[in-house]
Amino acid sequence: MPSRRLSIISAMAQNRAIGINNTLPWRLPEDLKHFKALTLGHHILMGRKTFESLPGILPGRVHVIITRNTDFQAPGCLIAHSIEAAIAIAGNDEEVFFIGGADLYKQALAFSDRMYLTEIQADYAGDARFPEFSNAEWREIQREQHVSQNGLPFHFVVYDKKH
Numbered sequence: 001m002p003s004r005r006l007s008i009i010s011a012m013a014q015n016r017a018i019g020i021n022n023t024l025p026w027r028l029p030e031d032l033k034h035f036k037a038l039t040l041g042h043h044i045l046m047g048r049k050t051f052e053s054l055p056g057i058l059p060g061r062v063h064v065i066i067t068r069n070t071d072f073q074a075p076g077c078l079i080a081h082s083i084e085a086a087i088a089i090a091g092n093d094e095e096v097f098f099i100g101g102a103d104l105y106k107q108a109l110a111f112s113d114r115m116y117l118t119e120i121q122a123d124y125a126g127d128a129r130f131p132e133f134s135n136a137e138w139r140e141i142q143r144e145q146h147v148s149q150n151g152l153p154f155h156f157v158v159y160d161k162k163h
Helices: 029-039 048-053 083-089 102-108
Strands: 005-013 017-019 043-047 062-066 078-080 095-098 114-120 138-147 153-161
Touching (some): 005 029, 005 102, 095 102
Parallel strands (some): 005 114, 062 078
Antiparallel strands (some): 114 153
Protein backbone atom coordinates (compact mmCIF):
# COMPACT_ATOMS: atom_id res chain seq x y z
CA MET A 1 0.00 0.00 0.00
CA PRO A 2 1.45 3.38 -0.91
CA SER A 3 2.19 5.74 1.97
CA ARG A 4 0.01 8.27 0.20
CA ARG A 5 -3.17 7.84 -1.80
CA LEU A 6 -3.68 9.58 -5.13
CA SER A 7 -7.40 9.99 -5.75
CA ILE A 8 -9.64 11.26 -8.50
CA ILE A 9 -12.82 13.02 -7.41
CA SER A 10 -15.55 13.94 -9.88
CA ALA A 11 -19.26 14.01 -10.52
CA MET A 12 -20.52 12.71 -13.84
CA ALA A 13 -23.83 12.18 -15.58
CA GLN A 14 -24.87 8.81 -17.02
CA ASN A 15 -23.56 9.96 -20.41
CA ARG A 16 -20.20 10.81 -18.72
CA ALA A 17 -20.74 14.60 -18.98
CA ILE A 18 -18.80 16.48 -16.31
CA GLY A 19 -19.02 20.06 -17.55
CA ILE A 20 -20.34 22.50 -20.10
CA ASN A 21 -18.84 25.91 -20.86
CA ASN A 22 -16.47 25.45 -17.91
CA THR A 23 -19.34 25.06 -15.41
CA LEU A 24 -21.18 22.12 -13.84
CA PRO A 25 -24.26 21.11 -15.86
CA TRP A 26 -26.34 20.45 -12.72
CA ARG A 27 -27.07 21.85 -9.29
CA LEU A 28 -26.30 19.24 -6.64
CA PRO A 29 -25.49 20.79 -3.23
CA GLU A 30 -25.06 17.34 -1.68
CA ASP A 31 -22.17 16.64 -4.05
CA LEU A 32 -20.46 19.94 -3.19
CA LYS A 33 -20.69 19.05 0.53
CA HIS A 34 -19.29 15.58 -0.20
CA PHE A 35 -16.43 17.11 -2.22
CA LYS A 36 -15.61 19.52 0.61
CA ALA A 37 -15.71 16.82 3.30
CA LEU A 38 -13.30 14.59 1.35
CA THR A 39 -10.84 17.25 0.14
CA LEU A 40 -10.64 19.55 3.19
CA GLY A 41 -7.09 19.70 4.54
CA HIS A 42 -5.56 18.16 1.41
CA HIS A 43 -3.84 19.20 -1.82
CA ILE A 44 -6.20 19.51 -4.79
CA LEU A 45 -4.61 19.16 -8.22
CA MET A 46 -6.36 20.72 -11.19
CA GLY A 47 -5.93 22.01 -14.69
CA ARG A 48 -5.93 25.75 -15.34
CA LYS A 49 -9.47 25.84 -16.80
CA THR A 50 -10.83 23.98 -13.76
CA PHE A 51 -9.13 26.54 -11.51
CA GLU A 52 -10.68 29.37 -13.53
CA SER A 53 -14.12 27.76 -13.13
CA LEU A 54 -13.92 27.88 -9.32
CA PRO A 55 -15.59 30.74 -7.42
CA GLY A 56 -12.18 31.50 -5.89
CA ILE A 57 -9.70 29.75 -3.63
CA LEU A 58 -11.48 26.91 -1.82
CA PRO A 59 -10.75 27.35 1.90
CA GLY A 60 -8.74 24.74 3.77
CA ARG A 61 -7.12 23.16 0.73
CA VAL A 62 -3.78 23.64 -1.04
CA HIS A 63 -4.43 24.42 -4.72
CA VAL A 64 -1.94 23.03 -7.24
CA ILE A 65 -2.61 24.15 -10.81
CA ILE A 66 -1.13 22.05 -13.60
CA THR A 67 -0.48 24.08 -16.74
CA ARG A 68 1.95 24.05 -19.65
CA ASN A 69 1.95 27.87 -19.56
CA THR A 70 5.22 28.75 -17.78
CA ASP A 71 4.07 32.36 -17.28
CA PHE A 72 0.79 31.44 -15.55
CA GLN A 73 0.45 32.70 -11.99
CA ALA A 74 -2.40 32.49 -9.49
CA PRO A 75 -1.98 34.18 -6.11
CA GLY A 76 -2.43 31.72 -3.26
CA CYS A 77 -1.83 28.70 -5.51
CA LEU A 78 1.10 26.50 -6.39
CA ILE A 79 1.91 25.96 -10.06
CA ALA A 80 3.21 22.75 -11.64
CA HIS A 81 3.98 22.00 -15.28
CA SER A 82 3.36 18.23 -15.13
CA ILE A 83 1.35 15.72 -13.12
CA GLU A 84 4.58 14.32 -11.69
CA ALA A 85 5.66 17.79 -10.51
CA ALA A 86 2.24 18.42 -8.97
CA ILE A 87 2.39 15.13 -7.08
CA ALA A 88 5.88 16.03 -5.82
CA ILE A 89 4.63 19.45 -4.65
CA ALA A 90 1.99 17.69 -2.53
CA GLY A 91 4.82 16.26 -0.42
CA ASN A 92 3.70 13.89 2.28
CA ASP A 93 -0.03 14.72 2.19
CA GLU A 94 -1.74 11.39 3.00
CA GLU A 95 -4.32 11.82 0.23
CA VAL A 96 -4.02 14.03 -2.84
CA PHE A 97 -7.02 14.75 -5.07
CA PHE A 98 -7.21 15.28 -8.83
CA ILE A 99 -10.28 17.51 -9.26
CA GLY A 100 -10.40 18.01 -13.04
CA GLY A 101 -10.85 18.67 -15.81
CA ALA A 102 -11.37 15.99 -18.42
CA ASP A 103 -7.81 16.01 -19.83
CA LEU A 104 -6.30 15.82 -16.34
CA TYR A 105 -8.65 12.98 -15.35
CA LYS A 106 -7.62 11.02 -18.45
CA GLN A 107 -3.92 11.37 -17.54
CA ALA A 108 -4.52 10.91 -13.79
CA LEU A 109 -6.09 7.45 -14.25
CA ALA A 110 -2.56 6.01 -14.61
CA PHE A 111 -1.37 7.62 -11.37
CA SER A 112 -4.44 7.18 -9.16
CA ASP A 113 -5.21 4.52 -6.57
CA ARG A 114 -8.83 5.53 -5.88
CA MET A 115 -11.77 7.30 -7.52
CA TYR A 116 -14.61 9.02 -5.72
CA LEU A 117 -17.35 9.41 -8.33
CA THR A 118 -20.73 10.98 -7.86
CA GLU A 119 -22.72 9.15 -10.52
CA ILE A 120 -25.73 11.27 -11.40
CA GLN A 121 -28.59 9.12 -12.62
CA ALA A 122 -29.51 11.34 -15.58
CA ASP A 123 -27.99 12.55 -18.84
CA TYR A 124 -26.79 16.13 -19.27
CA ALA A 125 -25.46 18.13 -22.19
CA GLY A 126 -21.74 18.62 -21.79
CA ASP A 127 -18.58 19.54 -23.67
CA ALA A 128 -16.32 17.77 -21.15
CA ARG A 129 -16.62 14.07 -20.33
CA PHE A 130 -15.15 11.77 -17.71
CA PRO A 131 -12.82 9.28 -19.41
CA GLU A 132 -13.72 5.64 -19.86
CA PHE A 133 -12.04 3.31 -17.39
CA SER A 134 -11.79 -0.45 -17.31
CA ASN A 135 -13.50 -2.70 -14.76
CA ALA A 136 -10.49 -4.95 -15.28
CA GLU A 137 -8.39 -2.22 -13.61
CA TRP A 138 -10.86 -0.76 -11.11
CA ARG A 139 -13.23 -2.38 -8.62
CA GLU A 140 -16.19 -0.78 -6.91
CA ILE A 141 -15.75 -0.92 -3.13
CA GLN A 142 -18.61 1.29 -1.96
CA ARG A 143 -21.89 2.68 -3.31
CA GLU A 144 -24.41 4.90 -1.53
CA GLN A 145 -27.70 5.74 -3.27
CA HIS A 146 -29.25 9.14 -2.63
CA VAL A 147 -31.87 11.51 -3.97
CA SER A 148 -31.07 15.22 -3.81
CA GLN A 149 -33.34 17.80 -2.25
CA ASN A 150 -34.32 18.79 -5.82
CA GLY A 151 -35.31 15.18 -6.68
CA LEU A 152 -32.22 14.18 -8.65
CA PRO A 153 -31.09 10.59 -7.98
CA PHE A 154 -27.33 10.10 -7.58
CA HIS A 155 -24.85 7.62 -6.12
CA PHE A 156 -21.61 8.25 -4.23
CA VAL A 157 -19.31 5.49 -5.53
CA VAL A 158 -15.74 4.61 -4.54
CA TYR A 159 -13.47 2.61 -6.85
CA ASP A 160 -10.04 1.25 -5.95
CA LYS A 161 -7.41 0.33 -8.50
CA LYS A 162 -6.75 -3.40 -8.63
CA HIS A 163 -3.10 -4.20 -7.92
